[in-house]
Amino acid sequence: MxxxxxxxxxxxxxxxxxxxxxxxxxxxxxxxxxxxxxxxxxxxxxxxxxxxxxxxxxxxxxxxxxxxxxxxxxxxxxxxxxxxxxxxxxxxxxxxxxxxxxxxxxxxxxxxxxxxxxxxxxxxxxxxxxxxxxxxxxxxxxxxxxxxxxxxxxxxxxxxxxxxxxxxxxxxxxxxxxxxxxxxxxxxxxxxxxxxxxxxxxxxxxxxxxxxxxxxxxxxETAEPQSSxxxxxxxxDYLGIATFATAIMALLLAMTVAGQDGGKRSHIYLWMVTFALAATLFVFNEILWAGRPLVPLRLATKGIGQYWLVELVLFCGRTGLVATITQYLTQVKRIPEATASMFLVFCTMGLAVGSMASGFAIQRTKRYKKRSIYAAVISVISSILLFFSWHFDHPVAESLLVIPMSTPIGIIISGEFIGMSNRAPPEILASSIGAYYLSQQLGSIMGAAMGPLIVRTGFKYDIAGRLNEQVETEIIRNVLRDAKYVNTLPEGIQRVVRSSLGYGYQFVPVLAMVTAALCVPSLVLTREQFVE
Structure with a gap:
């Protein structure tokens, strides 16, 4: 958090x-x-x-x-x-x-x-x-x-x-x-x-x-009376809170149904329509009706919105990777869970080191824009390398690429916070910071749902036709229910299932690459703010 x-x-x-x-x-x-x-x-x-x-x-x-x-x-x-x-x-x-x-x-x-x-x-x-x-x-x-x-x-x-x-x-x-x-x-x-x-x-x-x-x-003590x-x-903003929660839950339910074996399209469409209606009502409420909006969307037109968008997109890609990397290492590469979970430590440490290093650099140079652009490019390149490296048989060495993927994100986050806090007028700074952190949480919610959905979709696509139809249906259903089910299968079938799981997992670095790349135009076009 x-x-x-x-x-x-x-x-x-x-x-x-x-x-x-x-x-x-x-x-x-x-x-x-x-x-x-x-x-x-x-x-x-x-x-x-x-x-x-x-x-x-x-x-x-x-x-x-x-x-x-x-x-x-x-x-x-x-x-x-x-x-x-x-x-x-x-x-x-x-x-x-x-x-x-x-x-x-x-x-x-x-x-x-x-x-x-x-x-x-x-x-x-x-x-x-x-x-x-x-x-x-x-x-x-x-x-x-x-x-x-x-x-x-x-x-x-x-x-x-x-x-x-x-x-x-x-x-x-x-x-x-x-x-x-x-x-x-x-x-x-x-x-x-x-x-x-x-x-x-x-x-x-x-x-x-x-x-x-x-x-x-x-x-x-404050000057306000207790009666207030x-x-x-x-x-x-109760309406904003209710519509925000409804929109997010509807989107997550749509993704959950889409990732299930035999999920009905009609249910997916129903939840997506609910999401669209709730999201629309949320936007209108935040702009037109709310006295103390949950997300002050009116500030988006004052040059603040792009900072929130970068945070949402970055955290979506990062959390999608973080939410699936331990499962990739245990299911596909057969790494023990305790060892695989150490890669979450590497992700966290990389993010923290990047953020602290960027903070020191900004304090010394009073600049952040070029550093953020270079960091985004490095993150894109690292994501591409991770995509290709997951096709080889060196899971520990290849997955260490999460460090050069995470460190640039920390650099960008630090620079974006400085830019936003210097651009926002003092009277709306608190609201801007609140929306900034809320954007990170929303990105994390979306990434944690999108990463596993990508894996399940890729797995079902790749395994189709590779096994006997009756066996294939049973395996898909059980693999999507139990992460350890693959370990109970005969060795030959295990190889097929792990190969198809690997096919699904390989697109998670692509999600991280796309989200980092989407941030580049905003980083390039947004004017650098003067840092005192």
């Missing part, structure tokens, strides 16, 4: 702080202007929440095929990833209002509670529907954990420590995404997938208790 900062949530520098401990009268910032130990403990608790939220998605990406296979519903596996992102997108603006009006502490506690509830629901679910519902609830909780941490740092820390503590937030998120995949694979293979969710509950309960004790009871709280909640 992406951590976002909403500048409208920040209190004014002149506001006073509340005590940190339950009985402490100590100020978060001592007389020397330093951050005291109680404050550091409170921020550490928030970091632990950020770690849990960041590791959550990578755990599921690495193991969703194993989990869905136990229910014999592999086609619905991507919903475990997209469900969390969907819950995150829906809840994000709500937490913004909660943090502004009812305090950072309440916002964080609600986030932990929903995240823990989602993990509990997932761990005890006996159906895929229940498991997906748990993932949506977890995503809604992760949004609260992510959005509140930057606000808490600003409220509690000494001014001179804020920048450093915020940089630690990115490091914690990177570590969470990096270690989540291999640890999740080990837990799933040794203890079972339910423990991948239930095992987090003690940490979540610990965070809840510590947050209740060490976080300030109220956020900094209800009005603030009423001002939320």
């Amino acid at each position: 992406s951590l976002s900062e909403r500048t409208r949530l920040l209190a004014s520098p002149g506001d006073e702080s509340e005590p940190i401990g339950p009985n402490s009268m100590e100020s978060p910032k001592d007389n020397t202007g330093s951050t005291n130990n109680s404050t550091r403990l409170a921020i550490f608790i928030a970091y632990l929440g950020a770690f849990l939220a960041s590791s959550d998605e990578s755990v599921v990406i690495a193991t969703y095929d194993v989990i869905a296979s136990e229910f014999h519903e592999l086609a619905k596996g991507p919903w475990l990833v997209t469900g969390s992102n969907l819950g995150y997108c829906i809840a994000l603006p709500i937490y913004g209002t909660l943090a502004d009006r009812w305090g950072r502490k309440l916002s964080m506690l609600i986030g932990y509670s929903f995240f823990g509830l989602g993990c509990l629901i997932s761990s005890i679910s006996s159906t895929m529907i229940g498991l997906i519902a748990g993932r949506i609830v977890s995503g809604a909780g992760a949004a609260g954990m992510a959005i509140t941490i930057s606000i808490i740092i600003t409220d509690l820390a000494a001014p001179r420590d804020v920048a450093l503590l915020r940089s630690y937030t990115n490091v914690v998120a990177m570590i969470g995404r990096g270690v989540g995949a291999p640890i999740g694979s080990i837990v799933v293979n040794s203890l079972g997938w339910r423990w991948a969710f239930a095992g987090r509950l003690p940490l979540i309960v610990l965070c809840l208790i510590l947050s209740r004790v060490y976080f300030p009871s109220q956020h900094k 709280h209800g009005g603030s909640i009423k001002q939320l």
Whole structure:
């Protein structure tokens, strides 16, 4: 999950702080202007929440095929990833209002509670529907954990420590995404997938208790009266949230039906029509009717929209690859799951290194445009090389190309954020940043659904006619239900099935290549902004 900062949530520098401990009268910032130990403990608790939220998605990406296979519903596996992102997108603006009006502490506690509830629901679910519902609830909780941490740092820390503590937030998120995949694979293979969710509950309960004790009871005072709280909640863009969720769910259902064996075209058309209607209503609502729009689409005509579009497209291609690379290595190349999940670490590390390197370079040179264009070209070339290399028998060496594919994306993301934040007028900067991160989440939702769909479609196309018709129908049905079914087949049939699966997987790097290439015109034509 992406951590976002909403500048409208920040209190004014002149506001006073509340005590940190339950009985402490100590100020978060001592007389020397330093951050005291109680404050550091409170921020550490928030970091632990950020770690849990960041590791959550990578755990599921690495193991969703194993989990869905136990229910014999592999086609619905991507919903475990997209469900969390969907819950995150829906809840994000709500937490913004909660943090502004009812305090950072309440916002964080609600986030932990929903995240823990989602993990509990997932761990005890006996159906895929229940498991997906748990993932949506977890995503809604992760949004609260992510959005509140930057606000808490600003409220509690000494001014001179804020920048450093915020940089630690990115490091914690990177570590969470990096270690989540291999640890999740080990837990799933040794203890079972339910423990991948239930095992987090003690940490979540610990965070809840510590947050209740060490976080300030109220956020900094504002000039608004308490009676305005209800009005603030009423001002939320409920129609926008409802139509956004309906459009995304309809699109995902259409992709799910399309990837199933025997999926009816009439159902696909029905869901696509629903998607079109909901998306149209969402656009009209955001432009014409919403007082506080979920996505301020009116800003798209002010030179901001292209930045959102680049994020959506980039994350679609990246997540499509990330959501399928471990399955490619285990199903086609027979690499152990724990080893295959390490490639998610490489993707995360590459993205983080690119982002940090770009940040340092922008700080030094005050330029980013040429670097972003070169990065997009490198990502396109790396995707092409990965496409060809997946036809050879060196799975470990060839798949290391995900590093030069991911690092340029980090460079582009950093440059685009700087460009957007410098181009957006100050009065709409917070809305622009919110839409920027929402675009990333929407791209992740689409990519997590499109990647597996491409694989399933390619597999069904390639295996057609290669086996006896009756055997072929049974194999297609079972392979699309259970990721490990191929291991139970005779060796000769295994070779055919793995070959057809490889045919489907080879188009995932093509998706990454196309999305990176689509960003080049925007990067070239958008004027570089002056960086102070």
